[in-house]
Amino acid sequence: MRNYLAVLPVLAFPMRTQGIPMLRFTAPLLVAFAAPAFAQTAAPVAADQNTLLNAELPADQAALKSHIMFLASDAMRGRDAGSPEYDIAAQYVASQFYEQGLRPAGDAGSYLQKVPLISYKPADKGAMTLTRKRGSPITLAFGEDYVPVGNPSKTDFVLSAPVVFVGYGIVGLGRDDYKGVNVKGKIVAFFGGAPSSFPAEERAHFGSLPSKGEIAMRKGAVGYLTLENPRGGRGNYPFAALVGNWDRARFTWGEKDGTGHIPTPATPGLGTLSKVGAAKLFEGARTPWAEIVKRAEDDSAVFKAFELPASLGVTLRTANTAITSYNVAGILPGSDPALGKEVVVLSAHLDHIGVGKPDAKGDTIYNGAMDNAVGIASLIEEARRFKASGKPPRRSVLFLAVTAEEKGLIGSDYFAHNPTMPKANLVADVNLDMPIITYKFEDVTPFGAAHSTLGETVARAAAQIGVGMGGDPRPDEAFFVRSDHYRFVQQGIPSVFLWPGEKGPGKAATDNFLSTHYHQPSDDLVQQPAIDWESGARFVDVNYRIAREIADADQKPMWKKGDFFGSLFGGPMQK
Numbered sequence: 001m002r003n004y005l006a007v008l009p010v011l012a013f014p015m016r017t018q019g020i021p022m023l024r025f026t027a028p029l030l031v032a033f034a035a036p037a038f039a040q041t042a043a044p045v046a047a048d049q050n051t052l053l054n055a056e057l058p059a060d061q062a063a064l065k066s067h068i069m070f071l072a073s074d075a076m077r078g079r080d081a082g083s084p085e086y087d088i089a090a091q092y093v094a095s096q097f098y099e100q101g102l103r104p105a106g107d108a109g110s111y112l113q114k115v116p117l118i119s120y121k122p123a124d125k126g127a128m129t130l131t132r133k134r135g136s137p138i139t140l141a142f143g144e145d146y147v148p149v150g151n152p153s154k155t156d157f158v159l160s161a162p163v164v165f166v167g168y169g170i171v172g173l174g175r176d177d178y179k180g181v182n183v184k185g186k187i188v189a190f191f192g193g194a195p196s197s198f199p200a201e202e203r204a205h206f207g208s209l210p211s212k213g214e215i216a217m218r219k220g221a222v223g224y225l226t227l228e229n230p231r232g233g234r235g236n237y238p239f240a241a242l243v244g245n246w247d248r249a250r251f252t253w254g255e256k257d258g259t260g261h262i263p264t265p266a267t268p269g270l271g272t273l274s275k276v277g278a279a280k281l282f283e284g285a286r287t288p289w290a291e292i293v294k295r296a297e298d299d300s301a302v303f304k305a306f307e308l309p310a311s312l313g314v315t316l317r318t319a320n321t322a323i324t325s326y327n328v329a330g331i332l333p334g335s336d337p338a339l340g341k342e343v344v345v346l347s348a349h350l351d352h353i354g355v356g357k358p359d360a361k362g363d364t365i366y367n368g369a370m371d372n373a374v375g376i377a378s379l380i381e382e383a384r385r386f387k388a389s390g391k392p393p394r395r396s397v398l399f400l401a402v403t404a405e406e407k408g409l410i411g412s413d414y415f416a417h418n419p420t421m422p423k424a425n426l427v428a429d430v431n432l433d434m435p436i437i438t439y440k441f442e443d444v445t446p447f448g449a450a451h452s453t454l455g456e457t458v459a460r461a462a463a464q465i466g467v468g469m470g471g472d473p474r475p476d477e478a479f480f481v482r483s484d485h486y487r488f489v490q491q492g493i494p495s496v497f498l499w500p501g502e503k504g505p506g507k508a509a510t511d512n513f514l515s516t517h518y519h520q521p522s523d524d525l526v527q528q529p530a531i532d533w534e535s536g537a538r539f540v541d542v543n544y545r546i547a548r549e550i551a552d553a554d555q556k557p558m559w560k561k562g563d564f565f566g567s568l569f570g571g572p573m574q575k
Helices: 027-034 047-053 059-071 084-099 200-207 209-218 239-244 275-281 289-296 369-389 410-417 454-464 485-489 506-516 533-552 564-569
Strands: 112-122 127-131 146-148 156-165 187-191 223-227 250-253 269-273 306-332 343-349 396-402 426-432 443-447 495-500
Touching (some): 059 084, 059 369, 059 533, 084 369, 084 396, 112 410, 127 275, 156 223, 187 306, 200 564, 209 223, 250 410, 269 275, 343 533, 369 533, 426 485, 426 533, 454 533, 485 495, 495 533
Parallel strands (some): 187 223, 343 396, 343 426, 426 495
Antiparallel strands (some): 112 306, 127 306, 156 306
16 A cells, blocks of 8 residues: 555655645655665564465365465565566466456456556756846755656656746635636646644545646646745655655656656646745745745644745756556456446555665565565455355456556556546445455444445445444544555546445554554565455455445445535435
8 A cells, every 4th residue: 555655745646646645754765766675685584484375275265365476476576566576476466366367457358458557756856946037047956946847748847937826726615716706828836735623535535636737737737846844743844855765756647648647737736935935936925935935834734825026937847767567457347238338347466665765684675575465365355255155246356466656656547537448337435445454353344335325335344244334443543545546536437446344353453453554564475463354355344245235236336416526526425
């Protein structure tokens, strides 16, 4: 699952494309992604570990474990998207889809959908210059006043325009930071993040730079500039951290013309100004920068938008590198003459983060057993259960293993924009990402359940296996907007993301995994506490029941009446 720091949110491409974060964030995580190629080193396996690794299990548990033994093996070297080992893993998943009777749903009658990844980064430090009506141009200093961002959609980018300050750059939930100004043809400058008074998931949405950029684009702005916020907090990373990572490669997917996709090509991100740089931008403004800074310490502050007395000239050069990876797609055709064309998507990401910084044992392979070999194995075993039932679903069911989740939800975003079947036929997505199965779970947590009728489906399925359905135990983490299912939400498709719940032993087990194994070489097949394969099989069971009910129901899933995300992105809604 993705980490906020894996893709710092100074980019033009969305969160998880740009920064939909994951839980525990420490400096070493940055190194794991940014580090140069490390020699492959695996920790030695002791005899007692081999005993655990090869212990006999009941058939359903052994089937689940067998996939993870392959996908999380050292031979797969962490399944980094675009690597030869990832491609081998994709072929393995395709073969398993074939064995379970799924039909190819990729390109040209295959199980693979080619995903044209683009790795991009600033080719140089760029340039930013302030010009006022009276006075000489002021050249801003890289690393002191500003850091640039790459623009993969236009690798040689030049812009000069007036600048308008628009507070947090938010329009929604009763707030309009653009009130009273016309930003057409101008650059907008705003703080990252969103007020803490917003509900957690809506706050995550409005706090992301892509969402702010989309608002700016709708208003006619030609670019956006992020201001360092003295308050810090989510969506506001320290300027020094941005400077230290300014030229680290980010990722997106390639358009047909070979350029990199960004959601706001008419209004790209330009970079971030430090508090020092912002003071220069605001010099002579009707509201002094010092006053803006003081008010920004209160995140509930509402700022009056106004045009600044300077134009900003920006020059950005971006280096793009094309990389090929693949989504894996297999479909179980629906049997109902009317409903069969509708498609229920079951998704999980296949990639992990590859080879990186050695841990204390010298292990450099980030195997990604829980994250997300368990999710992929569960997907395959759900397909097995459909086959074993002998009863085809009424709706078609698409099993989708996506690439480059760890690089920004990119494989799922590519599929959502370029589905291998009519987009209008997609009616739901149930996503599996890093289910933590080291304990006997007593409930399940479907992130996003409150937004659509899928929550009721999950509750019924959970009851069938004797567990409850918990609420979101970590609302401030806003998981609903941080995994692959959210790319389907953005297309108006009701979606949930399922975890074993935190009732009983769940919270301690989840905290332990996130603090000890998440995005570490220790996320291996043999870890402590040990993976509970019986719980893994139960997790497959509940997911199968969820998928079966969605596929066989008379009514397709709907957004709850008036739901924020359903209203924002469209799609079917209860009346």
